[in-house]
Amino acid sequence: MESTRANNSLLVTYLTHACMELKLGQRRFMFDPWLKGPAFARGWWLLHEPPADSLDRLCAADLIYISHMHSDHLSYPTLKVLSERKPDIPIYVGDTSRPVFWLQSQVKLTNIHVVPFGVWNNIDADLRFMILMDGVHPEMDTCIIVEYKGHTILNTVDCTRPNGGRLPQNVDLMMSDFAGGASGFPMTFCGGKYSDSWKAEFIKNERKKLLNYKALLVKSLQPAIYCPFAGFFVEAHPSDRYIRETNVKNSPEDLNALINKFAPDIKTWTPKPGAVLDLGLALRDPTNSGAITNPSDSTKIYKDSWDLDLYVDELNRAINCEIFKHQSWTQFYYTWAGFQNYNLVVRMIETDDSFEPHADGSDYLVDFLDLTFPTKRPEREHAYIEIKNRIGVMRYVVQQGLLWDDLYIGFQNRIRRDPDVYHHKYSHFNINTSSSLINSKQ
Structure with missing residues (x-):
């Protein structure tokens, strides 16, 4: 579908981490809802405070996409709420060799669709989506393209090389991870060369390489708007203070600044919890700051309590x-x-x-x-x-x-x-x- 830049109702709301809500006319499409509890046992906790109504939004969704099995995307504490309140919401996952829902005994969800890669899934006359595999981790990671009334959204999530590098150019909105630090290496390694100074230098270099890779990928694809997300986590437990202080992550502002340097025509968006992007308005007039509605100044942005x-x-x-x-x-x-x-x-x-x-x-x-x-x-x-x-x-x-x-x-x-x-x-x-x-x- 060629973009028509028509005046369509297409609102993108950032909730937290990798969770975005797309309002596509009368339909609501939710991505990767991690809205409560930890991920990776007790190692990751949400950095941003989700909007107070985020679980209600999840249960009101018309369809949900879960990119892969990692618990910052497949959040069982979150899905437990969904299974208790609305277990029949259609949930779409890619047909990876490692099944996304490999532990369904934890939740009772009744409408899970495992779909093949590279095939359009038509929801109605105006909305369709396609799930694609990661070229580096095809057994697990996936990404998604959504098309609605001529507008195209590309969400590459955590993919290292989404779809083997075969991606659409000039999409209206592109989203991807940015932060780094999603690995036990080298923070959990001890002895030998793994001094604090060696780790600090390694992390600095790795984060710089990631920033450059992401910025060059965005430049090559030339989306109208780019949004970094899926990296807003913190090692909040007091026993993990060493990890929190050592595992320095990229900031979304740094990535967006680099993109603005490499490709000044691409508009960038650093999201805050509850912020809404009116994609149609942003595309009609890129200079119109009213296309983004940020939460009020009194809104709590960062979490300070995690149970x-x-x-x-x-x-x-x-x-x-x-x-x-x-x-x-x-x-x-x-x-x-x-x-x-x-x-x-x-x-x-x-x-x-x-x-x-x-x-x-x-x-x-x-x-x-x-x-x-x-x-x-x-x-x-x-x-x-x-x-x-x-x-x-x-x-x-x-x-x-x-x-x-x-x-x-x-x-x-x-x-x-x-x-x-x-x-x-x-x-x-x-x-x-x-x-x-x-x-x-x-």
Whole structure:
């Protein structure tokens, strides 16, 4: 559909993090609703205070898009509210090899649509959308193009190389992530070169590279308007103060300033919670500041309370689960997972919040060459990793069959490697244990 710049009712409202509401005539389309609770176990918390009516807006939506399974996009605390109030809202996800809704036992949603990539989904005569895969992580990440009455919106979300670089140019509105810092590396790594100064220099360089990549991508696509989002999180728990201070993130203002330098004709928008962009008005008259309605000066922008204890206590209840009273749980878990024939020995230590050994925690070795559990490291030459996991999160992940991303991306562990090399096969095993466990429970 070629853009007609017609006077259409197309309002874009930013709620928080990656959650945007599109008002398309009489329809409301919601993206990635993380509106309450933490993400990645207890590691990420919302930076922005969502509007007071955000959950009501979610339950009033006509359709919802969830880009991928990570919990800052697939938020079970948020979806639990939706499942209790309006479980039949149509929810659309891409047909990734790692299913987005891999833990449906947590919520009862009855209208989930898994759609193929690169195919238009026609909602009515005026509205259609297409979900596209990520060229780097096609098994998990997706992005979306929405067309409404000649207007086009491109939301690349967290994709590293959205649709392998094959994207439409001159869209009316483009949105993407910007912040960086969504990884346990290098913040959770210890020993060797991983001094605070090394981490600071690495993070500085990585954030600069990300800013340049995003700015050049936007310049190449030439959207009329660009909006950075999907990076407004904070490591709010007091026990993660070191991560919060070390894991410096890009600001949306810095990215927009770089885009304005590279491509001054592109209009940029730094969103605030509850801010509304009238896309039709903005396109008709780019100089008209009335196209953006910001929240009032009295509106609370940043969160200062997160119900930390409520969610951390829920995780910690797993510590005393019956299965963990038997030492054999470790052998059962790893034997069931089945990863072996790899010359790696891992020491797993369950800890308190300060990463000191927990009085009731386990401390054990796993030899992944033959999947045994020795009492000391074998004599042969082997790669070695020591991982300290916060006990409540580790046991909750095992009990619920969750992604190990909750431990790694959520900054809930500390890691030492000897030698200091990346083990792709082991990391792939960590990511895939959850889906196997869920299948074994069904």
